[in-house]
Amino acid sequence: MRIVAFKRIIKGGFLNFKRSGLVSWAAVLVVTITLSVITLIIFLQAVLHFSLNQIKDKVDVTIYFTSSASVDNITLLKSSLEKLPEVSQVFYTSAADNLKNFRLRHSNDYPTIQALDEIGGNPLLATLGIKAKEISQYESIANFLKSDNALVSGPISIIDHTNYYNNKEVISKLDVIISSAQKLGFLVTLLFVIISIIITYNTIRLTIFISKEEIGVMRLVGASKMHVRGPFMIEGAIYGIIATFFTLILFLPTTVWLGRNMTSFLGINLYDYYLASFFQIFIILLLSGVGLGIISSFLAVRKYLNK
Amino acid sequence: MIYFNNVSKIYKDLAALDDVTFTVETGEFVSVVGHSGAGKTTLTKMILAEEIPSLGTVFFESIDVNKIKNKDLTKLRRRIGMVFQDYKLLSNKTAYENIAFAMEAVGKTEEEIASDVPHVLELVDLSHRVCHFPNQMSGGEQQRLAIARAIINQPEIIIADEPTGNLDPVNTHEIVQILKKINDLGTTVILTTHNYGIIESLGKRVITMENGKIIRDTKHKK
Numbered sequence: 238m239r240i241v242a243f244k245r246i247i248k249g250g251f252l253n254f255k256r257s258g259l260v261s262w263a264a265v266l267v268v269t270i271t272l273s274v275i276t277l278i279i280f281l282q283a284v285l286h287f288s289l290n291q292i293k294d295k296v297d298v299t300i301y302f303t304s305s306a307s308v309d310n311i312t313l314l315k316s317s318l319e320k321l322p323e324v325s326q327v328f329y330t331s332a333a334d335n336l337k338n339f340r341l342r343h344s345n346d347y348p349t350i351q352a353l354d355e356i357g358g359n360p361l362l363a364t365l366g367i368k369a370k371e372i373s374q375y376e377s378i379a380n381f382l383k384s385d386n387a388l389v390s391g392p393i394s395i396i397d398h399t400n401y402y403n404n405k406e407v408i409s410k411l412d413v414i415i416s417s418a419q420k421l422g423f424l425v426t427l428l429f430v431i432i433s434i435i436i437t438y439n440t441i442r443l444t445i446f447i448s449k450e451e452i453g454v455m456r457l458v459g460a461s462k463m464h465v466r467g468p469f470m471i472e473g474a475i476y477g478i479i480a481t482f483f484t485l486i487l488f489l490p491t492t493v494w495l496g497r498n499m500t501s502f503l504g505i506n507l508y509d510y511y512l513a514s515f516f517q518i519f520i521i522l523l524l525s526g527v528g529l530g531i532i533s534s535f536l537a538v539r540k541y542l543n544k
Numbered sequence: 545m546i547y548f549n550n551v552s553k554i555y556k557d558l559a560a561l562d563d564v565t566f567t568v569e570t571g572e573f574v575s576v577v578g579h580s581g582a583g584k585t586t587l588t589k590m591i592l593a594e595e596i597p598s599l600g601t602v603f604f605e606s607i608d609v610n611k612i613k614n615k616d617l618t619k620l621r622r623r624i625g626m627v628f629q630d631y632k633l634l635s636n637k638t639a640y641e642n643i644a645f646a647m648e649a650v651g652k653t654e655e656e657i658a659s660d661v662p663h664v665l666e667l668v669d670l671s672h673r674v675c676h677f678p679n680q681m682s683g684g685e686q687q688r689l690a691i692a693r694a695i696i697n698q699p700e701i702i703i704a705d706e707p708t709g710n711l712d713p714v715n716t717h718e719i720v721q722i723l724k725k726i727n728d729l730g731t732t733v734i735l736t737t738h739n740y741g742i743i744e745s746l747g748k749r750v751i752t753m754e755n756g757k758i759i760r761d762t763k764h765k766k
Contacts, residue, residue: 245648256636454632457592458693459622460649 242464250471260444261476267440268480268530269487271433272522276488278426279518280507285422287505289415296408298375298401300365300382304332306395308363314395315365321381323374328366335361362397372412375401434529441473441533445541452541466538473534477526484522485515545570545701545732546591551600553586553756560586561597562756568734570700573727575743576736578753584736587753588705591734592624593617622650625694625731629706631686633678639665639689640674646693660696668692668722684715691722701732708739720746 254261302311311329318327330338336359343349353360369375379401401408445452448469455465488511496508511518546568553561561583568574576584589595590602593609602609604620612620626632633642643661652660665671668688678686687707694702704723708716720735720742727733737743743750752760 241653242648242651252641253636450632451634451636454634455645455649456618457594457621457626457632458646458649459618459697460645461618464649 243467246464246467247471249468250475253468253472254475257444257472260447261472264440264444264476265479265483268437268476268526269483271437271529272480272484272526273487274429274433275522275525276484276518278429279514279521280510282422282426283507283510283514284503284505285418287503289418291504292411292415293372294368296368296372296375296404296411298367298369298378298399298404300367300399301362301397302364302395303397304362306363310395311363311365318365318367318378318381321378323369323371323377324367325370326366326368330364330366332359332361332363335364372408372415375408379405437529438533438536441476441530442537445469445534445537449541452538456542462542465542466535469534469538470531473530473532474527475530477528477530478523481519481522481526484526485519545572545605546734547601547603548587548590549601549603551590551597551602553583553590553595554598559756561590564600564756564758566751566758566761568701568732570732571727571730573724573733573746573748574735574751575746575748576734576751576753577738577740577743579738581755582738582753583756584738584753585705586756588626588703588734588736591701591703592621592626622697623700625697625699625702627687627690627694627702627704627707629709631678631683631690633686633690633693635678638675638677639670639681642678642689643693643696646696650697652697664692664696665689682715683710684712684718687711687715687719688722691719691726695726695731699731701734702726704733704735706736706738708737708742716742717745 300314308331315327315329318324339361340350340353367378369378379399382396382399382401452465456462492508492511495503496506500506548564548566551561551564552559564583564587576587578584586595590597591604591609593612596610604623607616607620609620634645637645640661643664644657647657647660662671662674665674668691670685670688670692673681673685673689678689681689687710691702691704691707694704702723707723708719711719716739723733723735724746735742750760750762751758
């Protein structure tokens with residue numbers, strides 16, 4: 238019997254959608270706008286995430302070794318650093334490679350190259366570049382380098398100096414900027430999502446308001462609450478499903494255009510991102526659309542169901 | 545079957561019903577007559593628990609309608625068939641679906657619906673309107689459809705609240721004849737109207753109301 242009742246509710250929902258005509262399509266339009274806002278927020282988050290990662294990637298700490306430091310000792314220190322949970326990457330550059338890179342970087346800077354030639358030999362030191370998983374973790378890596386490990390402190394220390402303390406202020410400021418940007422991004426997302434939910438809820442409430450008398454009649458002829466409410470909830474789900482497909486189709490040409498014209502500005506090709514994340518975006522939109530439709534209908538009908 | 549015991553309904557300073565007491569026996573045809581605002585509709589709403597009395601009690605058999613729980617309300621309403629002046633049909637459903645909806649509400653099977661709906665539509669002479677929506681039908685046809693919906697689940701009582709209020713004399717006569725036929729088959733009928741001509745033609749019990757009070761309760765025999 239329950240299966241029969243469920244089938245009737247589904248059929249009722251489809252019939253309501255079909256027969257409500259323009260009202261149904263107006264609701265689909267509003268849900269499509271809501272889902273478009275959600276998609277835009279996903280893209281904004283992706284751009285923000287990409288930009289912040291780029292900034293994070295530019296930050297590192299460099300250890301400069303003494304000229305007497307052996308490669309074995311440097312390798313030993315490198316392994317110790319790699320074992321730290323805060324460290325994501327450690328890369329070694331020999332003094333010779335540093336000189337080669339320096340010359341390459343200053344190939345157009347004649348006075349500098351001339352000064353280097355006059356000094357003779359290699360004035361540059363071997364280095365270890367360290368990247369932390371999070372910007373806030375550089376402090377603890379710097380603390381490790383001050384520890385009582387024989388290689389890093391004391392008379393036989395192989396470390397000449399590190400640049401952390403020179404860059405400390407910049408790193409701290411970046412940390413604050415990045416976490417603020419993430420918080421702001423989250424708040425903006427939350428705000429837009431709330432606004433979208435309110436708009437969708439009110440639109441669906443208006444479509445159900447039109448049927449408020451009929452809801453009363455259905456109750457008077459003895460229909461149970463679920464029998465009355467069910468078709469409206471299915472109708473809400475249909476709005477969500479159709480709006481999901483509309484939104485996905487709408488963003489295809491949009492991202493093609495953004496990919497062609499805005500990649501250098503945004504730093505990320507949104508068309509590639511859209512294709513790569515298509516399935517995840519589809520699921521997010523479908524769940525949001527159907528969820529919004531069902532919950533809004535449920536709440537809107539409830540008002541007219543009591544007696 | 546229905547017992548009103550010293551029932552009053554007061555809206556702010558206005559008494560829609562004022563100390564109303566009467567009973568309706570099973571199988572009776574009772575007409576409630578009075579001018580607009582006499583309290584007829586309030587009276588029918590109380591039987592359906594759409595309105596709660598300010599004072600007094602309303603019983604449907606042994607059920608105190610005032611104290612009915614929300615979950616039992618549906619069961620009560622399934623025992624009553626309602627016919628309204630403005631028909632109250634489901635506008636986005638066809639004639640067939642309007643009646644089928646009432647059957648689905650009580651859990652009838654698809655087979656029962658397929659066999660009973662054409663039969664009842666034939667009874668009210670609407671076989672040719674099966675696939676029509678209410679807005680494609682005349683007032684008389686809509687009211688006949690409303691009656692068909694009211695009787696489809698064989699309720700114990702039919703309450704017809706001004707069912708002829710929007711109809712011409714020919715359709716009025718048809719509706720009254722249908723209600724009479726339903727009563728002849730054993731169903732209790734309560735009919736509210738302000739058309740004295742109808743009650744005269746019926747020759748059944750009449751309750752006359754004025755300003756929320758029963759001023760006359762008599763039984764006529766033709």
